[in-house]
Amino acid sequence: MSVTRSASATLQVALPGAPPAGSSRSLALRAGLVCLASAALAAAVATLGSGTASPAPGAPATAIRAGAGVIFAVPAAEAAAFGVLRRARTPSDTFKQIRRGVGPLGANPALARTVLAPAARAGVLPRLVSVVPAATGVCLRVLEVQGYAQWWCVPTAQAVRGSLIVALLPPAPTPRAAARQFLLGLVPDGVSTVTIRSAGGVGHKVAVRGNVYATAAFRPISIAFKLPGRGLVSYRVRD
Amino acid sequence: MEILTHYTRHLRSVRAVLIAAALAGALTGILFASQHASAYGVNYCVGWEPSGGSCVGPQHTLTADIAYDDTGSEAFVCEIAQYPGGGYDGGWGCGNGVAETCYQGNQLLRGEIYNDSIYWLYMNGTEFYSQGCP
Numbered sequence: 001m002s003v004t005r006s007a008s009a010t011l012q013v014a015l016p017g018a019p020p021a022g023s024s025r026s027l028a029l030r031a032g033l034v035c036l037a038s039a040a041l042a043a044a045v046a047t048l049g050s051g052t053a054s055p056a057p058g059a060p061a062t063a064i065r066a067g068a069g070v071i072f073a074v075p076a077a078e079a080a081a082f083g084v085l086r087r088a089r090t091p092s093d094t095f096k097q098i099r100r101g102v103g104p105l106g107a108n109p110a111l112a113r114t115v116l117a118p119a120a121r122a123g124v125l126p127r128l129v130s131v132v133p134a135a136t137g138v139c140l141r142v143l144e145v146q147g148y149a150q151w152w153c154v155p156t157a158q159a160v161r162g163s164l165i166v167a168l169l170p171p172a173p174t175p176r177a178a179a180r181q182f183l184l185g186l187v188p189d190g191v192s193t194v195t196i197r198s199a200g201g202v203g204h205k206v207a208v209r210g211n212v213y214a215t216a217a218f219r220p221i222s223i224a225f226k227l228p229g230r231g232l233v234s235y236r237v238r239d
Numbered sequence: 240m241e242i243l244t245h246y247t248r249h250l251r252s253v254r255a256v257l258i259a260a261a262l263a264g265a266l267t268g269i270l271f272a273s274q275h276a277s278a279y280g281v282n283y284c285v286g287w288e289p290s291g292g293s294c295v296g297p298q299h300t301l302t303a304d305i306a307y308d309d310t311g312s313e314a315f316v317c318e319i320a321q322y323p324g325g326g327y328d329g330g331w332g333c334g335n336g337v338a339e340t341c342y343q344g345n346q347l348l349r350g351e352i353y354n355d356s357i358y359w360l361y362m363n364g365t366e367f368y369s370q371g372c373p
Contacts, residue, residue, distance in 0.1 A: 103339075
């Protein structure tokens, strides 16, 4: 139904029938503008309100959490260095989110690739390990139990040197009290095995699958591997 | 009279459409803003920690806890969460990057950071208690 507000309204009333297309468009346009305006106003009010109600996170945490926008494709540098991020995602790349959101450094769970999913959990063995690309780095995400997950991320330049190393230890007053632990890390393409040396001087080789090595270890002190183009590199574990 | 009735009915429907659009817009705006502004974070234990030193944060219904080595030295830092009455929620996670642990946000916890390197580290922790954390 359409009425034009003018002196000749009686002549322009469309009775009965569909309103003229121009009038519908005008109403749709006005509705759209009102919608946009109210959205902007509400967003501004909500943002101002939350800003005054909560303490501001520190600079590092802000950078980790909100400074990087979420990514929707694997960054080229990460895809070039890590084959696991070049392969197509499959149904096995499941990702159980703890609370829906964006990971550290803009990591997107929708781009995660599963590298380890043990059938049964024992000790500090995690339930699920994923490699997740981020805006400014790469992350290992470890689902330990259903309601609890850890993310470890480093800038891409560090990740391609194989320096992303994570140790999972049982609860104790200090982590040094625990001798047995689960060790995992990310290495670039071309690294097929790593050698983990323990406090007793014993070293053992661990195979790399999907750019990730993962093994139980007893007081590990170093991880060594041959990095393509750089030769043998070694990292101290937990110093 | 019939024209007036139609005119009034038309005005009502226009007003209804505009009010609906305004409400939809406002809801969208609030949702959008809340996704980006609901990071209720508290820094804790900001400062130098000796080798083997640890520090415990305040109590919150944690959804995320971040441990960070501000020196950028790639040293190992560790993180865990304590229950208010003692005991731990999960084990220690130690690594040489940015560490973030995600929790469901349904229980009170206190974040704890630990310097697992042989050096002094300038560390900090951040507890979040209202935000997504996958």
